[in-house]
Amino acid sequence: MRKKGQRRPGSIKRLVGWLCALAFLWLAGFGIWLRIYAVTPMPMREGGNLHILIPPQTSLSGIQAILADNGVIPPGRGFYYLARISLLSQRLQAGEYLFPPGQTPAQILRTLADGATVRWSVTIPEGASIYQLAEILAQGGWGERDLFLKLAREPELLARHGVRAKSLEGYLFPDTYQLLRGQDPREIFGLMLERGKKVRQELGDLSNNPLGLSPHEVLTLASIVEKETADPQERPLIARVFLNRLKHGMRLQTDPTVIYGLKNFAGNLTRKDLETPTPYNTYLISGLPPGPIANPGRDSIAAVLHPAPASYLYFVSRNNGTHYFSSDLAEHNRAVLKYQKRGGGR
Secondary structure, three states, rough: OOOOOOOOHHHHHHHHHHHHHHHHHHHHHHHHHHHHHOOOOOOOOOOOOEEEEEOOOOHHHHHHHHHOOOOOOOOHHHHHHHHHHOOOOOOOOOOEEEEEOOOOOHHHHHHHHOOOOEEEEEEOOOOOOOOHHHHHHOOOOOOOHHHHHOOOOHHHHHOOOOOOOOOOOOOOOOEEEEEEOOOOHHHHHHHHHHHHHHHHHHHHHOOOOOOOHHHHHHHHHHHHHHHHHOOOHHHHHHHHHHHHHHHOOOOOOHHHHHHHHHOOOOOOOHHHOOOOOOOOOOOOOOOOOOOOOOOHHHHHHHHHOOOOOOOOOOOEEEEOOOOOOOOOOHHHHHHHHHOOOOOOOO
């Protein structure tokens, strides 16, 4: 006999059925809403494309907030639910993104999951020193200049990349790199160091050179060649002059090394500068300076490994981007009078 107040079994089944039906309808309605949300393009906006930076370690809610605040997606929790249900929430990547107008939330989600970040071309010119390189990167927004200069002398970074020197000067290969906003400065230097390793491997054993210089000395001389001429065809001749001078025990007497060693170079090399003792003043020291004075390109390194066959010991600028080469001092002095009308020159 059924007790008073006790529900009949049929009533419970009907209630459960109604609840299941309501849940199904709610889920179906939610699914339809989310589907419409996912494929509905955002309204066209003034200003065109939007650059959005997603910092590292940003949560899904944080990503949604950044996108909504910048008008990339509609406000609300739709993007959060879409990322969760599509199982992409753990794949969203940090970085800088470019979002054209009229994209759908589904397209935006896929862009973040694929890590289709914006890459910026940054060119490090041949012959740029670490000081110039640091300035280029700082102006591009990749970090403070002093940070890059500090990293260039960081023992841990030097050891990690097998650089047996006190500085990365000469080892950061000049090239065009595709960088990301917010990229770790150590990673940026790593790209340049690995590129340099690859180029040197392609050129062969750096120890196999006319004077048996060490790889570090080859890069040092290549950096001097790089700074002495912008004409690729002259580099093998410039390299030969310096190799000949080293072979004969002559001082290199090259202005770029003097300039590199000066703390406060005013832009006009003076006799006082030439007489100022520094480890890089090749008018006063014998042999090569202690390290590179710039980051040489492939042609300058190759020029040291394969210099032109010649007996030249001197050269002087013709003031047109090329040089006049001489094998003896008397000829060189005549060339100096002709092209410079003043004393000096190698």
